[in-house]
Structure formats: structure tokens, C-alpha cells
Amino acid sequence: MLDHRRLLILSGLSILFWILATLYIRFMPSYLVDPIKGSIGFITSIPVGWLSVLILKRIAALSNEELLAGVSVVGALAMMIDGVVLRWAPVVYGEDSTTVRMGAAWLLWGYGVSFAIALLMTRSKRRMSAR
Numbered sequence: 001m002l003d004h005r006r007l008l009i010l011s012g013l014s015i016l017f018w019i020l021a022t023l024y025i026r027f028m029p030s031y032l033v034d035p036i037k038g039s040i041g042f043i044t045s046i047p048v049g050w051l052s053v054l055i056l057k058r059i060a061a062l063s064n065e066e067l068l069a070g071v072s073v074v075g076a077l078a079m080m081i082d083g084v085v086l087r088w089a090p091v092v093y094g095e096d097s098t099t100v101r102m103g104a105a106w107l108l109w110g111y112g113v114s115f116a117i118a119l120l121m122t123r124s125k126r127r128m129s130a131r
Contacts, residue, residue, distance in 0.1 A: 025103035
């Protein structure tokens with residue numbers, strides 16, 4: 001179980017990651033809307049997601065058993081913020097509805113990638129310790 005200190009750290013990181021992703025959508029819309037740049041953005045989300053999971057693990061001092069829970073806390077909080085903003089203030093992401101839609105798609109992809117990476121890291125650590 002994650003203690004209060006770790007939950008606070010994870011919540012802060014969640015807000016930080018949400019701000020960084022929002023700034024990316026807001027100020028670099030061509031990297032989402034353009035077919036080639038948008039595809040590159042999806043592909044580069046994989047190493048960025050991997051790095052994000054490693055950062056969370058390190059800063060929050062998560063054990064391998066706590067990693068998936070920690071990533072879930074961060075993802076859940078950021079997704080709830082995204083949901084509220086997309087519903088009531090989509091202009092935060094941009095003026096153009098295509099940018100907002102493509103940004104939302106990129107966000108969903110990124111969350112899924114991060115969850116999958118955390119799951120893979122957790123599973124590979126379990127397998128290695130079982131040997």
C-alpha cells in the first residue's frame with residue numbers, strides 16, 4: 001500500500017506530467033495534426049512513457065510491487081484532469097477542434113503505453129525474482 005508521502009509525490013508528478021502534456025498539445029499542434037509528425041509523436045511516446053515510469057519509480061521510491069499502483073495513481077489523476085478540461089474547458093488544449101481531438105487521442109495512447117510499460121516492468125521483475 002502506498003503511504004501518504006508517496007501519494008503526495010505521485011499526485012505532484014501527475015500534475016506536472018499533465019501540465020507538460022498540455023503545453024505540448026497547446027504549443028505544438030502540428031506535431032499532432034500532421035500525419036507524419038503525428039505518427040512520430042505516437043511512436044516517441046513509447047520511450048517517453050518508459051522514462052516517465054522510471055522517473056515515477058525513482059522519485060516516489062516505489063518498489064517493484066508498488067510500481068503498477070503508483071503509475072495507476074498518476075494516470076488516474078491525470079486522466080480525471082483531462083476529462084474535466086476536455087468537457088468544460090477544451091480551449092486549454094487549443095482553439096482548433098482537430099487539435100483538441102488529436103491531442104485527446106495522443107493522451108489516451110500515452111496513458112495506455114505507460115500502463116502497459118509498468119505492467120511489463122512489474123511482470124519481468126517478478127519473473128526474474130522467481131528464477
